[in-house]
Amino acid sequence: AQSVTQLDSQVPVFEEAPVELRCNYSSSVSVYLFWYVQYPNQGLQLLLKYLSGSTLVESINGFEAEFNKSQTSFHLRKPSVHISDTAEYFCAVKGRYGQNFVFGPGTRLSVLP
Amino acid sequence: DVKVTQSSRYLVKRTGEKVFLECVQDMDHENMFWYRQDPGLGLRLIYFSYDVKMKEKGDIPEGYSVSREKKERFSLILESASTNQTSMYLCASSARLAGNNEQFFGPGTRLTVL
Numbered sequence: 001a002q003s004v005t006q007l008d009s010q011v012p013v014f015e016e017a018p019v020e021l022r023c024n025y026s027s028s029v030s031v032y033l034f035w036y037v038q039y040p041n042q043g044l045q046l047l048l049k050y051l052s053g054s055t056l057v058e059s060i061n062g063f064e065a066e067f068n069k070s071q072t073s074f075h076l077r078k079p080s081v082h083i084s085d086t087a088e089y090f091c092a093v094k095g096r097y098g099q100n101f102v103f104g105p106g107t108r109l110s111v112l113p
Numbered sequence: 114d115v116k117v118t119q120s121s122r123y124l125v126k127r128t129g130e131k132v133f134l135e136c137v138q139d140m141d142h143e144n145m146f147w148y149r150q151d152p153g154l155g156l157r158l159i160y161f162s163y164d165v166k167m168k169e170k171g172d173i174p175e176g177y178s179v180s181r182e183k184k185e186r187f188s189l190i191l192e193s194a195s196t197n198q199t200s201m202y203l204c205a206s207s208a209r210l211a212g213n214n215e216q217f218f219g220p221g222t223r224l225t226v227l
Contacts, residue, residue: 009153034215043117043203043218044156090155099144099163099207100171101216105155 002027002093004104012110015083021076021107023065023091033074034092034101035065044090050074061085086111116140117219119204125225132191134222136204143209145187146216147171147179150201162187163209194226 005024013019025031032051036044048059055067065076074091091104120135138145144163148156148171158171160179168179176198180188187206191198201223205216 004155006155036218041122041220043220044205044216045218046215049215099209099214100146100158100161103148103156105153 002029002031002095002102004091004093004102006091006104006107008107009105010108010110012112013081014112016080018079019077019081019085019109021089021091021109023074023076023104025072025074025091025093027072027093027095030096031093032096033065033067034094035059035063035074035076036090036092036103038088038090038106040087047076047089081109081111083111083113085109117204117206117217119202119219119222121222122220123223123225125227126191126194127227128195130191130194130226132194132224132226134189134191134202134204134224136187136189136206136219137185138187138204138206138217139185140206140208140217141184142206142217143184144207144214145181146205146207147177147187147189148203148205149173149198150203150221156203159189194224196226198224199226200224 034049035047037047050067058064092101117138146161147159162181178190204219207214207216
């Protein structure tokens with residue numbers, strides 16, 4: 001079984017400042033890791049994912065996340081946020097041979113002008 | 114453009130009513146899922162289905178049932194709605210391939226039970 005922890009329920013940050021959203025997981029098997037984003041009144045969209053290979057993965061809109069196996073973490077970062085990044089972000093884990101995802105409780109990112 | 118659609122964006126029902134939430138995907142995915150989303154709790158899995166006419170309980174199936182008569186459609190049923198079922202309901206689908214199959218989500222149905 002897997003579990004996901006997102007310690008920060010809300011993160012306010014000023015526009016153009018850097019941000020890090022934390023995600024830690026636990027699992028007895030090898031996993032794939034995902035970050036999903038949910039904009040207001042919308043469903044979830046995949047932001048980025050770690051499957052294998054390079055531990056640093058990037059999205060097309062400037063976010064990146066690094067898989068750290070020893071710390072069982074998959075923190076999401078962006079060096080300079082925009083107002084349009086305001087959304088809720090969910091970290092998720094999936095066992096390599098399973099079909100189901102386990103989602104964290106989410107972090108609400110608010111970018112302030 | 115791949116799509117998961119849900120029959121209603123907003124729904125208001127009365128306690129005791131039978132409620133149907135419909136989800137349709139056009140990606141020929143084998144797997145379909147129903148989640149509820151509540152503040153501070155993230156997404157919790159209600160039911161999932163790996164194939165037509167198959168269903169499996171998720172983490173919180175009490176008070177819900179599902180139906181999958183066709184591959185593209187997965188229905189969530191609240192037999193007798195209660196106020197504690199007021200929530201955002203999200204449908205998702207994924208391909209069966211083991212491993213890196215991401216889930217694709219619908220826009221959600223916000224259900225209010227009065």
